[in-house]
Amino acid sequence: DILHRIRDRWPCQVLVWPVVVQGEAAAAQVAAAIRGFNDLPPEGPVPRPDVVIVARGGGSVEDLWPFNDEALARTVAASGIPLISAVGHETDTTLIDFVSDRRAPTPTAAAEMATPVLAELRAGLADLSGRLHRSGGRLVSDRRGRVETLGRSLDRVPDLVELAEQRLGLARNRLAAGLSRNVGAHETRLARVAGRFQPGLLSRPRQAQAERLAALFPRLAPALGRSLALSSERLAALSARLRSADPGAPLARGFARVHRADGGLVRLGAALAPGEAVRLVFSDVERGAVIEPPPGPPRQGDLF
Structure with a gap:
């Protein structure tokens, strides 16, 4: 039934693995067949099937009992090839029906599930x-x-171009007329404004400013003189303070400045260590010197 149904619907290659389907050896043979199909290499001499159908006709519960075998059920569940269970007829149910990919009510229905028309x-x-x-x-x-x-x-391209040329010519004429009117309006406004610009309008403000300056000058000259005298006095005072702060002025009176080797000014003699080199700055030259240790206390018998 399966072969006839497949031949009518979709002629294809069918591999048949003969096994017994009832009795004590049935479960082991069906499991071996399923494993054998799964072990076929995809590109081997015997093609690996796309789907496996486990099928047999109806029978009593005892006849179908091998398909309730646990080892067979585990083999069906572990199959890498999709598997259709078609054991018995519609009212027959076995354990492999629950672990297969599809359950068919009859072997003919399994052939219809596996093949298109x-x-x-x-x-x-x-x-x-x-x-x-x-x-x-x-x-x-x-x-x-x-x-x-x-x-x-x-x-219609020539007509469209001609229409565009007409519109452009109209716009050009309107633009020329508008520019002419604009120039005329500005010229009129400029003529009205130019009539009010007379030489006297410019000379009168300048003359008024000159008169104000002449009136302010008698009062400005004494104020400037007083400000200049005050500034001269302040400058003289600042010059005197500057001369008094000149570090070189005491040198002319016989004093000297003491500088360290790094150029720093020595303010206290106690800050100098014995043997330290210093520079003595006089009004005319500089000389080097070395700090001597302070003298010790006088000993008995020393002469003073």
Whole structure:
């Protein structure tokens, strides 16, 4: 039944692994067949099947009992190839029905689950091909209509260009007239404003400023003199303070400055260590010196 149904629906290669389907050896043989199909290499001399059908006709509970075997159920669950269980008829149920990928009520139904109908696929492909051709025809027709419409529009290009030239000429004339009117209006405004610009308008403010300056000068000269005298006095005082703060002034009176080797000014003699080199700055030259240790206390018998 399975072979006839497959041949009618989808002619393909079917591998049959003969096993006993009832009795004590049935479970082990069916499990070995399932493992054997899974062990076939995909590109080997015997092609690895795409789906496995475990099938037998109906029978009593005792006849179908091998398909309740635990080891067989575990083999079915571990199969890497999709497996359809088609053991018995619709009312028959075995343990492998629950661990298989699909359960078929009859072996014929298993063949229908595993294969499509070739005639239906061909009809579907023919329908899709017809729809594709019709869609392509409508697309081509639509594009042809659009091209024809655009072609008719191209015939009006000279008219469109002429209309654009007319609009451009009208705008150019309006622009020239507008510029002329604008220039005339500004010229009129400039003439009205120019009439009010007389030499006297400029000379009168200048003359008024000169009169104000002449009136302020008698009072400004004494104030400037007093300010200049005050500034001279302040400058003389600052010069005197500057001369008093001049570090070189005491040198002319016989004093000298003491500098360390790094140039720092020595303010206290206690800050100098014995043997330290210093520089003595006089009013005319500089001389080097070395700090001597302080003298010790006088000893008994020393002369003073």
